[in-house]
Amino acid sequence: MSTPQGSRYRRPKPLSPLREHLRDTFWFAPAFGLALTVLVWFLAALVDSEVVSLLREWGSYDELGELIGIAEDAKTIITTVSSAMMTFIGVVFSISLVAVQMASGQLTPRVVRIFVRSRITKLTFSVFLATFVMSLLVLAGYEGETDPRLVSSVPLVQSALTMAMVALSLVLFIAYVNSTLRLMRVGYVLDRISREAVAVLRKQERGWEEGASLGAETARISYEGRAGVLRDVHIARLVRVAARRGVVLRLIPRIGDFVVPGTPVIAVHGGPAPAAKALRHSVSVGVERTFHQDLGFGLRQLSDIALRALSPAVNDPTTAVQAIDRIVQFLSVAVALPLGALHHREKDGTVRFVQSVPAWGDLVDLGFSEIRTVLHGNPQVSRRLMAGLDDLVLLAAGQQEGHEEQEGYEDRCAPLLRHRALLVEMVERTAPEAADREFALRPDRQGIG
Template structure:
């Protein structure tokens, strides 16, 4: 259940309506409170101090109408600027990067502030009356609207600066890199060797006279798996569960989500309960997919290397960030793929995720799209050299060397200039010397 609500919260965070809706609710409450206070103040004998708005009913209507109309206009301009920025980001950095712009709290609060001020002015305007017997001018509420108007001027200036900054390539890459670091800390919190080694293999014998395939009830991307619920069901049913996919994989309707093995035949009614442990959606999400943000950086790099954009410097920036993340991962312990009960019996087996897979996800596509770009090839080898200096296991060293071998092999075949090949070979030799020193 916790996994389900975390998935819902991730969806809400990526929406463009949640923060404006919350600010709209606050505006309604503020208007109600301000008007009520104005009604209370009219019952006191002292005069309201001459600060801010001091006009009558017609003046209050004019001020509130002007502010409300201005906010609608400014909100429309802000929305248009946002659409232009999203279009530019989609064409230059890739459509999957739109998620980062939509979840940007700066854009959400700006749009929400303009709309909230508009609603506040309308509600206060409806409370102004000019009857001689029952005239009412909410001076406190009108003064608050003037303060909100001044605030919105500052918000508009901030918004223009924020949009101009947010579409810069280095800013986009750094934003994805910071998100990736947060995911690494979440998915791999333990230091390598800080805890006793746990079984990392999928070769555990799954025993049981009966086996049942849990089918997917619709196609889409596997966004999250509720491991806690699956382990609880495993204990209740006295069975073993083997997952067929990792979070981030695309599944077909009717295909296997998991295989359940038991000594007793399981009822078909359990399928719905098991299926509820798997959240399948239209899009990939980062909540249980550590490769999600890596693929975003890779997409920016690959687009930068395309003939239409031809921006190798952005690609090299992405390589630097990816190598920094992979250096961090060399010291992190990957979570186990086999989970056991307290009595030592196997209950849940997941699809493995290892360091070699993360390295390949980071560099494979960039390597394939930069075969004739010497500068990017050299930066790839330099990034691998940095990673090699942090390697702690033989698996990590083999993965780095394998990636370097493929880079050098394709460059020997695609490059014709001898000096360029020599530069690539020099970095390759430095990488091998680094690995040789580590033993």
Template sequence: MGAGPLTRDTLRTQLWPLPTLGVLLAVAAGVGLPRLDMRIGHHVPQSLTTYLFGGGPAAARTVLEAIAGSLISVTALTFSLTVVTLQLASSQFSPRLLRTFNQDRYVQATLALFLATFTYALTVLRTVRTEADGQPPFVPQLSVTLAFLLTLASVFALVAFLSHLARKIRVETMLRDVHVAADDTLRRLVPEARPAIPGGAAGAPEAPGDARTALSLSAGTSGFLAAVDEKALLAAAIEADAVVLIDRCPGSSLIAGTPAGVAWSRTGTPFPPDTRRLLIERTARALRTTPERTPDQDISFGLRQLTDVATRALSPGVNDPTTAIHALSHSSALLCAMAQRDLSPRRLRDDRGRVRVVLRRATLAELLHLAVDQPLHYGAADAAVLSRVTMLLRELAWHSGPEQRPVVAEHLARLRSAIATQELHPGDRIRLTDLADSVGQALDGHWTTAAP
């Protein structure tokens, strides 16, 4: 995958591109429409003139000045509300949720409309002439009418924006947005079918050559691995007649100069010096890093966000286990979807069908560790949180294949240990123990239903 998707994702999470485009279009319209007004002059049909602005130059200036002054105030209010929302999401839920707000098209479009209306009104204002200016009076009727219509649209947009913002800051909405984005990334990147070979979902590829002739590969800059340029990496491997293994998943933190992968000569002989240098340089360019994690190729990013919300909700300062349980429910749904997909390393082949590049994916064990360990650690004293973690394991066990069930069984053993060491009410302990037993039954392919 090249730089295109990564660039689009970067632009999508910025607040400025759409408002900037709106301002540019407003300037063009503010310059072009008054010229159209001059050309058509008094040739506008009477039936249309009734609906156009009918005031004189002074009235037109008053209207445009009022529009410009009010819209810049409304824009400042809208921006302030957006900043407050971002601060709330960062402090109460997770800093990694800011991407969800920044890429909200509704917020971007509202800011674009307000700034465009303000800019358009100012641009048209400069074309209104009165007799005091020493030139024939001129009122761009079409232009002033459009400014009035844009103002009406801005009023409706402000009301809709406030409603949208009130819905957006609800934790249920944020968790849903994270879930939808993570599910989209999973569907786009990972095939549906599980691997047929045992252990394929977690197995690492074997070294195809002598370790003594292996060439270490690293990223050119430090940061989070955001994307791998697959075409460039495959071309570099073919040109060097090599097999390249990248053993760091998207989302991993890379340090420049620290090995992120390895390459072997397909013939088993050491690489010539020029080939070594070119392969190292081209691999470094193919591993694209950013200062923050992005969901472009990172299938675990959504789970990271959900786990952050859960752990923050379980902190003593927030103490909101209900939110943590909701976040675990979304994590469970994502894990069940991941268990039904092929998480084995991605293999890129040349024209002859030979494997040239192997890209490691996050394993189900790593994903389950990410989703469960921290909530289990911070919420071990809450019976409701333990119950939801147990249900998560039960749901995942039901959707897992034979090669994935040992991972669930391992976490089940840790969960039983946490239940045994906590000071719980005897009734809660019995209920959690029975629920843990149901996880074992789900691992054996049996789903028991409690009697009413």
């Protein structure tokens, strides 16, 4: 079997699926923040008790009395913070959910995942809850006794931490409002989607290298579990299991396919099938697609936004043009890659797991087919689409010249030229006047610049 090209090969990360799955949840960060808050409060309480013990040993009762006075003054502020924080949290996030609902209605329902995966959103919510819990714990630590000779603990460090968390909450609130307002702007959402989609391409780039002979297929392993969308697979675990058995595993469906119980998901080549328990939890199925390993999910979202913008109810061709900009951006990166299949190797470079991904023609069809069929009557969109196809044809021709004999670089221009011809045919069929047809088919990177 072939080996990777030197240091270019990057082994899969064992915790990568877990990290991505936690990013797609909204409960983990707040729960972790609350647990951390309790730990910090406990350590601060120990420090406060130790400070009181040292001052009593030194006989510094005057200093201890001053600390008690400062802590009593801080108690008023902390009481106010405790009573107001939950109300503040409820109002802020209620408004935010309304903003997200508006964005999902105007763009696509899949924009909600941007809010769920937002680091600033999770951090803000976690700090708000942590501040509330810390204030309650600190108030519980106050003693009714004010005599320096009888008091056992003065929550001074705890109060200082609470004040610091209040200040941090205010700073995060400003950042959070800014982030939420950007979520309502179509340009920011499109940029976020395109950056994540290109990042998936970059992550998988080193897996598209010279392939290997898989050998005869010897077995198939069926999926057992609830029906849903194939979100991702645990690559590191599959490579490890295949190496132990001396076989090559191949993923049969693509990431993003809907699978039901009994569907064959993994083919075994070159030997007996591993035990079913060895592959348990290696295939992740959920209710919706994710960006983790799904090469076409970004294009799906961009296409959905363009289609929503071109619907009669919205009629926003400028948003469709912005979506086409990002589709062209994604395809301009993908055109330089062989695509087809990813080969994952173990440490010595032996291929152990093969994962099918969309080919170049599939990505082009996903990006342009549906938009092309609904853009009639919108010359701005047809002009931008024509310019995008022409730009991609130039890039594809350049890539083809440098990879004539390399596998995976079949005729890259053919799908683009097919969509260009279909676009011309559609405009000629729907625009009755020759002048309108000429205007609608004139390439323009701004649509109507």
